Amino acid sequence: MNKSKPSKLTLFHTSMLIIPEKADPELDSIAATWETEGGSVLRLGRFWEPFDTASLFPKLYGNEVFCRLIAQQADLRLVSPEDDLLLRIDSKWLNRNISLIELSALLASGSAVQFPVFVKPLITKQFQPGVYRSALELHKATEGLEIVEQVIVSEVVSFSCEVRAFVFLGSVLALSIYEGFAEEEEAGLFIQGFLSESMSLLPVTCVVDFGFIEERGWSIIEFNPAWGSGLNGCDPKMVVKCIYYATEKPVKNMDIIGAHAYSSNHEDVLLEDSICGCFYCLTIFDPCEIEEWIEDKKGTALCPYCGIDSVIGESSGYPITKEFLAEMQGYWF
Numbered sequence: 001m002n003k004s005k006p007s008k009l010t011l012f013h014t015s016m017l018i019i020p021e022k023a024d025p026e027l028d029s030i031a032a033t034w035e036t037e038g039g040s041v042l043r044l045g046r047f048w049e050p051f052d053t054a055s056l057f058p059k060l061y062g063n064e065v066f067c068r069l070i071a072q073q074a075d076l077r078l079v080s081p082e083d084d085l086l087l088r089i090d091s092k093w094l095n096r097n098i099s100l101i102e103l104s105a106l107l108a109s110g111s112a113v114q115f116p117v118f119v120k121p122l123i124t125k126q127f128q129p130g131v132y133r134s135a136l137e138l139h140k141a142t143e144g145l146e147i148v149e150q151v152i153v154s155e156v157v158s159f160s161c162e163v164r165a166f167v168f169l170g171s172v173l174a175l176s177i178y179e180g181f182a183e184e185e186e187a188g189l190f191i192q193g194f195l196s197e198s199m200s201l202l203p204v205t206c207v208v209d210f211g212f213i214e215e216r217g218w219s220i221i222e223f224n225p226a227w228g229s230g231l232n233g234c235d236p237k238m239v240v241k242c243i244y245y246a247t248e249k250p251v252k253n254m255d256i257i258g259a260h261a262y263s264s265n266h267e268d269v270l271l272e273d274s275i276c277g278c279f280y281c282l283t284i285f286d287p288c289e290i291e292e293w294i295e296d297k298k299g300t301a302l303c304p305y306c307g308i309d310s311v312i313g314e315s316s317g318y319p320i321t322k323e324f325l326a327e328m329q330g331y332w333f
């Protein structure tokens with residue numbers, strides 16, 4: 001029972017996209033789309049200097065160092081997939097051996113790992129991810145680093161094509177085959193199948209890269225944050241929605257008592273929102289999924305996942321995040 005949604009994002013006009021100043025065709029196209037949607041754009045060159053965001057809600061897009069610095073400075077939270085997400089999804093989506101190993105164990109003589117392997121640091125970007133042909137080669141690349149880091153070790157496979165998908169609330173908003181050749185429809189079917197089974201593991205928005213391994217099939221390559229991923233041919237008109245939801249306000253000092261007023265008599269505003277959440281069962285979903293309403297003054301939503309009248313939408317101005325919903329749940333239930 002999908003209701004038609006407005007094409008524009010309800011709250012775009014209150015947002016300010018902050019991107020690096022450098023000239024770049026992808027940044028330019030995202031900035032132009034953002035402005036077309038009614039938001040404003042700030043290009044920061046010397047991003048370490050304080051800047052005034054006034055009443056606008058800053059949203060970040062750019063490289064990792066840039067976004068992390070601004071997020072810290074402006075007290076924002078970046079929405080990212082968990083570092084170990086690749087290890088937590090069902091292995092049938094991977095089609096190759098992937099494991100988490102301490103770097104020291106991988107480098108030790110007598111390690112069970114057969115080189116060459118693909119190695120990537122779990123959290124920090126301390127060394128270059130890539131295929132390493134021997135323990136010696138990996139040792140050289142990681143020399144001088146504290147050998148306590150855990151690394152993701154993956155069997156070396158070759159992908160005949162690579163695809164990027166920008167994902168929002170378990171749906172693909174934009175998809176592009178950026179390397180090799182594949183049927184877009186086939187790629188779309190794979191990623192939708194994955195999302196419908198794995199949605200609860202993913203953040204509200206992220207980027208999923210996947211590809212085809214000959215004689216094995218479609219496989220997830222990696223997950224990346226929407227705030228830091230290049231377009232790789234994806235349509236900026238769709239991608240800006242993911243970027244918008246990839247920056248959140250921090251939960252601290254939020255008025256969880258005042259927020260309750262937004263969980264009733266809200267049918268008209270809620271149906272304009274792109275996202276809402278339930279502070280009883282903590283599910284975050286698209287308001288068009290709501291099927292039952294209490295017929296009071298202006299209509300009060302019943303959560304489609306638990307049936308409780310505890311749904312709050314983004315137009316309330318409160319962050320629709322698991323953290324905030326859990327805060328409200330702690331007080332109200």
Ligand SMILES: [Zn+2]
Nearest residue numbers: 278281303306
């Ligand atoms: Zn619920």
